[in-house]
Amino acid sequence: MQFDDKVPIYYQIKNHIYHEMMTGQLAAGAKLPAVRQLAVDLTVNVNTVQRALGEMIQEGTIESQRGKGNFVTTDTTRIAQLKEQLVVEQLERVYQQLHALNLSDDEIITSLKQYIEQRGQQHD
Amino acid sequence: MQFDDKVPIYYQIKNHIYHEMMTGQLAAGAKLPAVRQLAVDLTVNVNTVQRALGEMIQEGTIESQRGKGNFVTTDTTRIAQLKEQLVVEQLERVYQQLHALNLSDDEIITSLKQYIEQRGQQHD
DNA sequence: TATAGTGTAATAGTAGAATAGAACACTAGG
DNA sequence: CCTAGTGTTCTATTCTACTATTACACTATA
Numbered sequence: 177m178q179f180d181d182k183v184p185i186y187y188q189i190k191n192h193i194y195h196e197m198m199t200g201q202l203a204a205g206a207k208l209p210a211v212r213q214l215a216v217d218l219t220v221n222v223n224t225v226q227r228a229l230g231e232m233i234q235e236g237t238i239e240s241q242r243g244k245g246n247f248v249t250t251d252t253t254r255i256a257q258l259k260e261q262l263v264v265e266q267l268e269r270v271y272q273q274l275h276a277l278n279l280s281d282d283e284i285i286t287s288l289k290q291y292i293e294q295r296g297q298q299h300d
Numbered sequence: 301m302q303f304d305d306k307v308p309i310y311y312q313i314k315n316h317i318y319h320e321m322m323t324g325q326l327a328a329g330a331k332l333p334a335v336r337q338l339a340v341d342l343t344v345n346v347n348t349v350q351r352a353l354g355e356m357i358q359e360g361t362i363e364s365q366r367g368k369g370n371f372v373t374t375d376t377t378r379i380a381q382l383k384e385q386l387v388v389e390q391l392e393r394v395y396q397q398l399h400a401l402n403l404s405d406d407e408i409i410t411s412l413k414q415y416i417e418q419r420g421q422q423h424d
Numbered sequence: 425t426a427t428a429g430t431g432t433a434a435t436a437g438t439a440g441a442a443t444a445g446a447a448c449a450c451t452a453g454g
Numbered sequence: 455c456c457t458a459g460t461g462t463t464c465t466a467t468t469c470t471a472c473t474a475t476t477a478c479a480c481t482a483t484a
Contacts, residue, residue, distance in 0.1 A: 181470095183306050184441060195400040210460060221443045226462075242461050243450035262401055267415040270394035276319040277386055281416050288412055291391040292405050305440095308471065334430060345473045350432075366431050367481035 177218045185220060189228035192218070197237075197248060198259055208238065208246040301342045309344060313352035316342070321361075321372060322383055332362065332370040 177192065179185050196202040208214070211229065215222045229246055232238045236254055240246050249255065274284045301316065303309050320326040332338070335353065339346045353370055356362045360378055364370050373379065398408045 182308060182311060186441080187306060191397075191400070198400070198402045200402075211462090212460085223444090223463095224442060227441090229461095240461065241451090243452080243459080245460060259401060263398060263403065263411060264415065266394050266397045266401075267412055270390050271412075271415065271419070273315075273390045274387060276315070276322070277383060277390075278322040278324075279387065281420070285409070285413060285416065287387060288391055288395075289409060291388065291395065292409065295395070296405070310471080335432090336430085347433090347474090348472060351471090353431095364431065365481090366479065367429080369430060 177220075186224050186227040186231075189218060189220070189225060190232060193228070193232065193238075194258070194262060197255060202248050204248055204252050204255060205250040206248045208248070210245060301344075310348050310351040310355075313338075313342060313344070313349060314356060317352070317356065317362075318382070318386060321379060326372050328372055328376050328379060329374040330372045332372070334369060 179188055193202070193208070202208065208229075209217065211222055211225050214220075214225045218225065229238065229240070233240050233246075235258075236249060236251070237258060238246050238248055271284065274287070279287065303312055317326070317332070326332065332353075333341065335346055335349050338344075338349045342349065353362065353364070357364050357370075359382075360373060360375070361382060362370050362372055395408065398411070403411065
């Protein structure tokens with residue numbers, strides 16, 4: 177896996193797993209790959225995986241069963257809340273950053289629209 | 301100054317200075333505060349300031365004059381390009397992140413609009 | 425020419441992230 | 455009961471960001 181060295185790997189692993197949860201690759205109640213397998217897949221150490229999972233267990237995002245494995249919570253409401261929270265965090269950050277670059281509210285929206293339009297022409 | 305411990309301080313200092321350049325607090329050709337003063341203002345070590353400035357000097361964003369000080373480049377085209385680049389970087393990142401959370405192009409734009417609208421009602 | 429203000433560089437030490445490796449605890453199935 | 459698969463924990467080590475401190479190089483000016 178590709179990592180941005182500007183941000184801790186364990187943090188990026190959390191986002192990676194969130195991604196799979198939100199896209200349905202990891203449905204509610206699903207069993208995650210074994211920590212040692214995850215470590216291999218992500219080309220990362222087991223302890224780093226464990227650190228990421230540890231935080232997600234604290235959050236209630238996943239549930240750990242010793243000897244069995246780690247499982248996505250079956251609480252779909254919890255997952256929906258999590259998604260909303262993650263989206264808002266992203267929006268807050270980009271808004272703050274673009275505002276700091278002196279873009280007005282309208283300019284922020286417009287520039288995003290333009291970016292997506294141009295992107296649509298070139299890719300996908 | 302407030303720092304996010306998920307990203308290197310020297311990196312956040314660069315953004316801080318970019319911010320002041322884009323908002324005109326640091327106009328083209330303007331002299332930056334002395335590195336030791338910046339260190340005090342940002343409650344950070346001189347070497348950390350120097351690391352941030354060093355990268356900006358490499359970029360051509362600021363110019364260093366030994367014994368005199370550091371100055372914002374007078375090349376306004378360069379500054380405009382930099383701003384465009386920084387904006388696009390932010391857009392790319394938020395697009396990728398929200399896309400990873402399974403939001404469609406339209407949902408991304410809509411959610412940003414909603415966020416800004418709600419924000420406008422509560423703040424400022 | 426002396427001094428204060430500036431950028432630059434080097435050293436040494438601290439803390440946190442990440443790694444490697446081993447050991448321990450629990451579960452399921454033969 | 456044994457074994458394989460699982461999560462959990464611990465120690466030691468490496469690397470990088472950051473800090474603290476000092477010294478050096480250059481500029482302007484009194």
